[in-house]
Every structure is written in C-alpha cells, then in structure tokens.
Amino acid sequence: MSLVVLKIYTPQSKSPQIVKIRDFPCSIGRAIKNDIILHDDAISGHHAIIEREGNRFIIRDQDSRNGLFMGGLKRNHIVLENNLEVLLGHCRIQFFLEEWDSDLTQEIDYSKLIQEYQRHDRWRAILNYLLQVLALTSLAGLNFYLNYGLQHQIITHFAGALVSSILLGLLVSSVLSGFSKLQNRKYFFGNIVVVVNSAIIILYTLQVFGETIDFMFGDSWFREVLSWVVFFSLFFWFLFSIGKILFPHSKRSIISMWVGGFLGICTFGLLGLQYFDEETGIRYAPQAAVGYPLIPVWSEPGDYKEILTKIEGSVRNIEKNRGKILQRKLQIKDEKQ
Amino acid sequence: MKILGYLLICLGLLNLTVDQPTSHAQEEEIPSIKSSLAQKVFEQVQRSVFQIKTSFGPNTPKASYGTGFAIASSGLVITNYHVVASAIQEEKGYHLYLMDGEQSHEAHIVSIDLIHDLALLRVDREFSDHLKLAPSMPAQGAKIFSIGMPLDLNMSITEGNYNGILKEGPYSQVHMASPLNSGMSGGPTVNEKGEVVGVNVSVLFLSQSVSFSVPVDHVKRLKESYNPSDSVAMSNDSIHLKIQEQIELIQNELVMELSKGFQDRQTIGDWIVPKPHQFAKCWGNNDDDDDGFYQSLSEQCYLNSSAFLNHGISTGTFEFSYQTFSSSRLTYWQLLNVAKQGLNSNYSSNILFSTFSHKNEILTKFDCNEGKIMNRSNTPFFVRYCLRGYVKYPKLYNFEIRLLSLNTERPILSASATLTGFTLENITNFFSQFIEGIRLNEPGRP
Numbered sequence: 001m002s003l004v005v006l007k008i009y010t011p012q013s014k015s016p017q018i019v020k021i022r023d024f025p026c027s028i029g030r031a032i033k034n035d036i037i038l039h040d041d042a043i044s045g046h047h048a049i050i051e052r053e054g055n056r057f058i059i060r061d062q063d064s065r066n067g068l069f070m071g072g073l074k075r076n077h078i079v080l081e082n083n084l085e086v087l088l089g090h091c092r093i094q095f096f097l098e099e100w101d102s103d104l105t106q107e108i109d110y111s112k113l114i115q116e117y118q119r120h121d122r123w124r125a126i127l128n129y130l131l132q133v134l135a136l137t138s139l140a141g142l143n144f145y146l147n148y149g150l151q152h153q154i155i156t157h158f159a160g161a162l163v164s165s166i167l168l169g170l171l172v173s174s175v176l177s178g179f180s181k182l183q184n185r186k187y188f189f190g191n192i193v194v195v196v197n198s199a200i201i202i203l204y205t206l207q208v209f210g211e212t213i214d215f216m217f218g219d220s221w222f223r224e225v226l227s228w229v230v231f232f233s234l235f236f237w238f239l240f241s242i243g244k245i246l247f248p249h250s251k252r253s254i255i256s257m258w259v260g261g262f263l264g265i266c267t268f269g270l271l272g273l274q275y276f277d278e279e280t281g282i283r284y285a286p287q288a289a290v291g292y293p294l295i296p297v298w299s300e301p302g303d304y305k306e307i308l309t310k311i312e313g314s315v316r317n318i319e320k321n322r323g324k325i326l327q328r329k330l331q332i333k334d335e336k337q
Numbered sequence: 338m339k340i341l342g343y344l345l346i347c348l349g350l351l352n353l354t355v356d357q358p359t360s361h362a363q364e365e366e367i368p369s370i371k372s373s374l375a376q377k378v379f380e381q382v383q384r385s386v387f388q389i390k391t392s393f394g395p396n397t398p399k400a401s402y403g404t405g406f407a408i409a410s411s412g413l414v415i416t417n418y419h420v421v422a423s424a425i426q427e428e429k430g431y432h433l434y435l436m437d438g439e440q441s442h443e444a445h446i447v448s449i450d451l452i453h454d455l456a457l458l459r460v461d462r463e464f465s466d467h468l469k470l471a472p473s474m475p476a477q478g479a480k481i482f483s484i485g486m487p488l489d490l491n492m493s494i495t496e497g498n499y500n501g502i503l504k505e506g507p508y509s510q511v512h513m514a515s516p517l518n519s520g521m522s523g524g525p526t527v528n529e530k531g532e533v534v535g536v537n538v539s540v541l542f543l544s545q546s547v548s549f550s551v552p553v554d555h556v557k558r559l560k561e562s563y564n565p566s567d568s569v570a571m572s573n574d575s576i577h578l579k580i581q582e583q584i585e586l587i588q589n590e591l592v593m594e595l596s597k598g599f600q601d602r603q604t605i606g607d608w609i610v611p612k613p614h615q616f617a618k619c620w621g622n623n624d625d626d627d628d629g630f631y632q633s634l635s636e637q638c639y640l641n642s643s644a645f646l647n648h649g650i651s652t653g654t655f656e657f658s659y660q661t662f663s664s665s666r667l668t669y670w671q672l673l674n675v676a677k678q679g680l681n682s683n684y685s686s687n688i689l690f691s692t693f694s695h696k697n698e699i700l701t702k703f704d705c706n707e708g709k710i711m712n713r714s715n716t717p718f719f720v721r722y723c724l725r726g727y728v729k730y731p732k733l734y735n736f737e738i739r740l741l742s743l744n745t746e747r748p749i750l751s752a753s754a755t756l757t758g759f760t761l762e763n764i765t766n767f768f769s770q771f772i773e774g775i776r777l778n779e780p781g782r783p
Contacts, residue, residue, distance in 0.1 A: 145671070304710045304772045307720055308765050314704035315761060318726040318734070321701040325728050329428065329698075 004050065004057055004080065007094040010040065016094075024052040028088065029062070042066050042089030050080070057097065059086060136166070136197075169197045374529060378482050379494045381531040382406075384466040386524060388436040388486050389416050389458070391424050395434055395441040404485040404524035404537070405435065405444075405458065407467040408560060414458040415536060415556055416523030418449055419645045421456045425576055426647040426699060426729075435460050445570030448563045451583045451644050452507060452653065453555040454538055457563055459570065468525055470553050470560075471532035474511075475499045480529055481513060483537050483550070485521025493521075499534070502552055505616045506594050507587035507653075508642035510549040511535040517548040526550040581730040584644065584653050584758045591640075591655065592763040599770045604778055606634045606661030608742075608750045611774030613638040613657065624660065631664035631672060644758070650699055652733070652758030657771075663748035676741060676749045700735065701726040709743065714776035717743040722768075727758075736764045738771070747777060 006019040019036055026035045031045040038047075044064035051058050057080040061068040068075050069087040078086060084095045173193045385407045390399035403420030407413065414435060424431040425446070434441040435458070448457040475481065479499045486492050497515020513526065517537050526535040535550030571579070598614030613619060617638040624633040636659050643654035662676045705723040712718070722738040735757045742750040754771055756764060 302708070302710055304712055304720075304769065307706075307708060307710055307722065307768070310706040310708065311722070311724060311761070311765065311768075314706060314722075314724045315726075315734075317704040318701050318724060319731075321704075322726055322728055322731065325698070325701060333428075 003097075005096040006036070007096070008036075008038070009092040009094075010038065011090045012039070021050065024050060024057075026050045027062075029064075038088065038091050040089045040091055043091065047088055056080070057095075064088075169193060172196045374480070375482060375494055375496055378527060378529065378531050379484070382468060382482075382484050382494075382525065382527060383492060385464065385468045386484050386486075386492060387414070389414070389420055389444065389523060390434050390436055390441070391421065391431045392434060393430060393432065395432075395443065400431060402486075402489060402520060403522040404520065406484075406523075406525045406533070407464040408470065408533070408556070410464045410467055411565065412460045412462055412464065413447075413560070413563070414444060414460060415525075415559070416456050416458060417536060417538060417551075418451055418454045418456045419538075420523045421446060421458070422645065422647050425573060433458065446576060447571060448559055449571075449576060449579060449583075450555055450559050451580050451646070452587050453509070453551045454645055455536060455551055455555060455559050457559050468527070469532045470557055471528055471530075471534045474502065474534060474552070475528050477501050481515065481526055481534060482528075483513070483515055483517055483521060483524060483526045483548075485517070485524030485537055487518035487520045489520055495521075497546065497548070499528075503549075505640060505642045506614075507590045508640075508644075509552055509555075510538070510642070511552050513548045513550060514546050515548055516546045577729045580646075581732055584730070584733055585760060587644070587653050588756075588759045588763055591653070592759070592767060595655065595767060596770055599774055602774065605636055605659050606663065606750070607748045607778050608659070608661055609774075609776050609778045610659050610750075610752065611771060616640065617655075630666050631662055631675060633660060633662050635660040646758075647699060652727075652735075654758070655754070655756045657754035658752070660751045661748050662751070669746060672749055673741075676751050699728055701728060710772070712772050712775065714773075716776055718772070718775075719743055720772075724764075730758075732760050733758050734761060734764060735759075736768075738768065740772070740775070742775075744777065750775065 004021045006021065008017045008019060010017070021035075023035075027046060027049050028034055028036045028038065028043075029045050029047040030038060030040065030043045034046065042065075044062070044066065046062045047064040048062055048068055049060050051060060058077050059068065059080060060077040061075070066089050068078065070078050070085070078084070080095045080097060082095070082097045086093045086095070170193070173189060173196045176192045176196065177189045387405050387407070388402055389405040390402040392399045401420070401423055403416055405414045405416035405420070408415050421433055423429075424433050433444040433446070435444045442460045442462055444458040444460045446456055447459045449455065477500060481497055481499045483495045483497065484492065495516050497513050500512040500514055503510045503512050511526065511534065513535075515526075517539070521537050522539070524537045525533045526537055528534050533556065534553050536553075536556060538549045538551055594614045594616070598617075599611040601612040602609045603612040604610075618641050619636060619638040622635045622637075624635050625631070626633070637656070638658070639656035640654045643651035646652050660676075662672055664672050667675070703723040703725045705721065707719070707721040710718055710720055719741040720738065722736065724737075725735050727733045727735075735755070736759060737755045738753060740750070740752040752771075752775065754767070756767060759767070
C-alpha cells in the first residue's frame with residue numbers, strides 16, 4: 001500500500017497544507033465535489049487527477065483552462081517522483097511518495113512539518129472543546145443550583161443535563177456529517193460537532209440565563225449588558241465555527257466570521273426591533289430572535305399603568321385577529337353559495 | 338384541589354354527561370304507592386312538553402336535542418339557551434324543530450336570557466294545552482317533579498324536593514334534590530299542582546342528586562319582555578347583540594361586588610391581599626414541599642356559576658388564586674425558580690390551547706404581554722397577562738393575569754386572576770384594584 005503526500009502552497013496562506021492520499025484516483029480542482037479542493041481563481045473546476053498505474057502515480061491534466069506546469073513547461077501528464085514540484089494556477093504542489101508501512105517519523109523534514117501542523121491543530125481543537133465543556137458545565141451548574149434541593153438524586157440530575165445535551169450534539173452531528181460526506185466526500189465530523197454544540201449552548205444559554213438574568217437583574221442596565229455579552233460571544237463563536245466548516249484551511253473563515261457577524265447583528269437588530277410574535281403578542285429582544293425567545297425587551301419597572309397601555313395594544317391586535325376570523329367566515333360562506 | 342373545583346362546576350348539560358343508572362332506577366320507582374300524585378301531575382303536564390331538536394331540516398337526524406314546554410296557546414315555548422346554542426353560535430345552517438310525536442314544526446327564537454340559560458321560542462301552531470307558571474316558590478322540602486326526555490328515550494318524570502334558591506351575584510338557581518339526565522334540559526320542573534316552578538338546567542357532576550333549575554321568575558320576565566306584535570323571529574345578529582348586552586349587564590354587577598369585597602383585606606402567609614366577595618367559593622391549601630424544602634400556602638376562589646355560551650365555553654365568571662412560598666433552606670433565587678414554574682406552565686398551555694383550539698371560531702387568539710411594575714406600596718411584581726376577545730361580541734374580553742412578587746429576602750407571592758366576558762373598562766378597573774390591594778404584611782404599617 002502506498003501513500004502520496006502533497007504539500008500545497010497557496011497564495012492565501014503562509015504555511016503549506018499537508019494532504020495525504022491513500023485512495024486513487026484523486027481529483028483536484030475548485031469544484032466542491034473534488035477530493036482536494038483548491039480555492040484559487042486560476043484553477044478550473046476539475047483541474048487534474050492523480051491516478052495509480054501499477055507502482056507509478058501519475059497526475060493528469062483534465063482539460064483545464066490554465067493547465068499543469070512542471071519546470072515552466074505545460075504538461076499533459078506527469079509521473080510523480082519524490083520531491084517533485086508542480087504548479088496548478090497559483091498553487092504550488094510538492095509531492096512526496098512513501099510506502100505505507102514505513103516509519104514516517106524517521107523520514108525527512110516534511111514529516112516533522114506534518115506533526116507540527118497536527119499538534120497545532122490538536123491544541124486548537126482541545127481548547128475549543130474545553131471551552132464548550134466549560135460552558136456546558138457552568139450552564140448545567142446554574143440549572144442545578146436553581147433546582148437544588150428539589151432533586152432527589154442530585155448527581156443524576158446534573159449528569160443527566162450534561163449528558164443529554166452532549167448526546168443530542170453527537171446525534172445531530174452524525175446526521176450532518178452524513179450529509180457532509182455525501183456533498184463534500186468528507187465527514188468534517190469534528191467541525192460539525194463544534195457548530196452543533198455551539199448552537200445547543202446558545203439555545204441553552206438563552207433559556208437558562210435569559211430567564212434568570214431577567215429576574216435577577218431585571219431592573220438594571222447590568223442585565224442588558226450581561227445578556228448582550230453572553231449573546232454576542234456565543235454568536236461569534238457560532239459564526240466562527242461555520243466559517244471553519246465552509247473554509248477549513250483558509251483565512252476566509254475569519255473574514256466570513258466578521259461579515260457574517262456584522263450582517264447577522266444587523267438582521268437580528270432589525271428583527272428584534274420589529275420581531276413581534278403575533279401568537280403571543282410578546283415583543284422579543286434581538287438576542288432572543290435566534291433561538292428560544294425568552295428575554296422580553298420590555299422590562300423597565302414602572303407604574304402599573306404601563307401595563308394598561310400594553311393592554312390597549314393587545315386590544316388592537318385582538319381587533320385585527322377578529323377581523324381575520326370574520327373575513328374567513330365570510331369567505332367560507334361565499335364558497336358555500 | 339383546583340381540578341376538583343372545576344369538576345364540581347362541570348355541569349351535566351344537554352347531551353354531554355350521561356348518568357344512566359340512576360335514570361333507570363328512578364323510572365322503575367315511579368309506579369309505586371306514593372306516586373299516584375306523580376301520575377296525576379304527569380297526565381296533566383305531558384301534552385305541553387315536547388322535544389326540541391337542532392338539525393339541518395325537518396326530517397334529517399338531529400345534531401342535538403333537549404326538552405321544551407308550551408307556556409301560551411299562541412305557540413310560545415320555553416327551553417334552555419344551551420339547547421339552542423349550537424343553532425346560534427355555530428354557523429352551519431342549523432334549524433330548530435319542535436317535535437310533536439312524528440311531526441316536526443319549525444321553531445324560531447324570539448327572545449333569550451343567556452344568564453339564566455333560557456330561550457323563548459315561537460312555533461306556528463296553536464297549543465291545545467299549556468303550562469301555568471307558579472305564582473310563588475314552594476316551601477323548602479316540598480315535592481317537585483321534573484319532566485323531560487332523557488337520553489332521547491320516552492318522556493319521563495322524576496320526583497324530588499325543592500331546596501330553595503341559590504343566589505351567587507347576578508346568578509340564581511333553584512336547588513333541587515332530584516335526578517336529572519341529559520336531554521331533560523329545558524323541561525319544566527313543576528309543583529304538586531302542575532304549575533311551573535323552574536326550568537331543568539343541570540346536575541352537579543359527581544354528586545348524587547344535586548340538580549338545578551332556573552327559577553320561574555326569570556321565565557315570567559322573559560315572557561313579559563316579549564311583545565307578541567313583533568312576531569318576527571330574532572335575526573342571529575340581534576341575538577348576538579342581546580347576548581352581549583346581557584353579559585355586559587351582569588359583569589357590571591360582578592365588578593361592583595368584587596370591588597366591594599376588595600375593600601376588605603385578608604392575609605395569606607406574610608402577604609395582605611384583596612379579599613374576594615362572599616359569594617365566591619374559596620379553597621385553602623397547605624402545599625408544602627414533601628421534603629420540607631419550602632413552605633407554601635395557597636387559596637383559590639371562584640364563582641360557581643357562569644353563563645353557558647356554547648359547548649365548552651362559559652363566560653361571565655371569575656376566578657383568582659394566591660400562593661405564597663417561603664423557605665429557610667433555599668436561597669431566594671432557588672425559591673423564585675420554584676414559584677416561577679407554576680407561572681410558566683399555565684401560561685404556555687393557554688397559548689397553545691388558543692392556537693390549536695377549534696374554538697377560535699368564538700374566541701380570538703390570546704394576546705399576551707409581560708413586564709415589571711411597582712404598585713403604590715412599592716411592591717415590585719413580574720406581571721404576565723393574556724387577553725382574548727370574542728369574535729361576535731366586540732366589547733367583551735377574557736383576561737388572565739399572573740403576578741410574581743420580586744422582593745428579595747421576603748416570601749414570594751404568586752397571584753393569578755381570570756375574568757371571562759368582561760369589558761375592557763371593567764378589566765382595567767379590576768386590574769388596578771387587584772394590583773394595588775397586594776402588599777407585605779408589615780407590623781407597624783397601617
């Protein structure tokens with residue numbers, strides 16, 4: 001069993017990407033259905049393909065617009081050798097051939113690079129998961145504190161809250177990974193877990209914190225600030241995770257996070273100002289428009305006469321609803337006749 | 338306890354509740370020694386009592402049925418409003434028919450009294466016989482007879498005793514110890530002379546033989562209010578207008594009575610709350626946590642009577658409750674979490690109910706809002722209210738309010754009130770009085 005390792009230098013990133021190929025043929029291009037996707041305008045949708053012929057590996061041009069270059073010459077196909085460099089569009093690809101069974105650690109410098117990269121990635125992943133575990137634990141802890149004494153089996157309750165949310169996260173992630181595999185030929189399981197967990201944490205936070213904050217700090221500016229801080233930090237985290245899925249190895253994940261975050265805030269801000277649930281008549285805060293709406297904007301303490309003003313508003317809504325029902329009745333009558 | 342309260346006021350109306358075993362037992366008892374009187378009364382009355390059915394046509398099967406009786410030879414028939422309610426409230430093209438044996442005569446509504454559950458019908462035919470209205474009510478314990486067509490069987494008579502008139506605010510009912518069954522609604526309750534003393538209405542659900550009828554005075558009033566010269570049947574719109582007027586009238590009285598009660602205060606735990614008027618039925622409970630984490634006292638008050646509007650919908654009534662929570666073992670936030678759970682559960686189920694209920698042909702959807710307020714005695718509250726209107730009665734609303742006190746370091750009070758069929762003005766009056774009436778019981782303060 002042989003292994004081909006690609007070291008891809010793209011104009012967007014400083015450090016090269018390392019890709020290991022075990023299954024052949026392996027396609028390279030800009031389109032999302034390729035095995036290796038390169039985000040570069042100079043690369044065609046289906047640019048090239050790496051094939052195995054006996055003991056040799058060959059990279060073939062797939063009638064691409066800008067072609068396949070080696071040593072400044074345009075080539076139709078190239079037989080791969082160790083340390084060979086090929087140019088596709090603006091991307092430079094270095095190939096390393098290795099036997100599957102051999103010990104990579106004893107090999108030359110590129111294996112160290114791989115390890116370094118992997119370690120870097122691993123720490124980031126661990127940090128991400130730790131943050132999530134921390135968030136989940138603190139939320140479960142808050143819930144636990146509020147229900148303390150009313151639970152007969154305290155540990156079961158605490159563990160139950162935590163485990164059930166984690167299991168839910170895993171379940172949803174598996175389903176999404178399945179879709180991802182169909183669409184991208186890759187599971188992206190880790191990234192999806194991050195996003196799904198983020199979503200769960202956002203909903204859970206809004207649910208637990210939302211009500212608690214509303215009661216605890218209902219009369220102060222502190223409540224407003226706290227709920228917005230919680231909301232935005234979770235929201236950015238969520239967008240960042242989506243960015244990681246869409247552009248796993250690109251700086252664009254950062255850009256998409258900022259653009260998405262900005263657009264998101266504008267949308268939710270506008271929605272929040274106008275978001276008025278017709279069913280319940282409750283006006284919700286922007287932060288609540290994302291998920292489980294629990295934080296009402298209207299919370300300043302006041303004279304009870306303010307409620308009377310609210311009731312006048314309710315009366316107007318009820319008039320509208322009555323109008324609709326009467327209109328529907330008339331329609332039914334007309335249809336019968 | 339609250340559920341039990343609901344069950345108790347859940348009345349066996351029309352074809353809703355069936356209590357068959359008692360009916361058979363009663364029918365067998367009739368031809369016993371003492372019943373020569375019953376036989377006499379039955380013979381005297383039977384030709385004036387008819388079945389009233391609601392259906393699409395004279396010969397189509399009935400959608401619902403009840404009993405009615407003639408009170409004038411000119412074709413005037415009295416029955417219960419709830420017997421004819423589906424013809425008024427459901428726009429399905431129902432007609433009313435008076436069944437005389439196999440013959441059906443179309444009947445028209447000429448007047449109604451929603452509060453006392455009465456309807457005056459007019460049929461285009463002369464009655465050979467009609468019932469006289471009793472000039473006065475019998476003495477308590479006197480023998481009375483109820484006639485009707487239970488469960489779509491033959492006409493039957495049941496014997497019972499008169500137990501006086503129950504008055505609850507604007508509502509009044511004859512209390513009888515006599516078995517009634519569905520289908521007998523609208524039939525007459527007569528004294529030994531065969532004179533009408535009441536109109537059968539309902540039995541108390543889960544009771545042995547506590548039943549109610551409408552006092553004959555209201556029948557007289559309804560008959561007098563009808564002018565024979567305008568023999569044209571009431572249009573549906575004018576019936577609805579009349580219903581709205583009648584509900585408006587009684588709830589003015591209800592609010593007045595409630596405010597009178599609110600002048601007084603009562604204590605529950607560490608709180609002083611408005612006291613309900615004496616005609617409200619109240620239940621008090623000790624709802625302490627089983628494990629002793631918190632102590633709780635509760636009180637529910639409601640009006641036993643209400644006006645039947647359509648199946649499953651009653652109006653013109655109120656209900657409110659208080660519950661206090663205190664604990665030395667839980668912190669304020671933990672205790673608040675306990676008190677909050679009750680606040681939420683009822684609220685969301687109501688909204689769900691209103692969204693998916695088929696009844697929104699009669700009632701609009703809920704419109705709810707919430708916020709924090711402070712009353713004049715500086716008690717902060719979290720307030721949630723829901724309001725819904727009646728499709729046909731633009732002046733009337735159902736109102737629900739839930740309060741949660743937010744004083745830290747003090748026992749928590751959760752209070753709720755439900756008003757049905759009230760005008761906006763009365764709702765806001767009630768609301769202000771309710772809120773202002775609540776304060777902490779602090780010794781040394783007036």
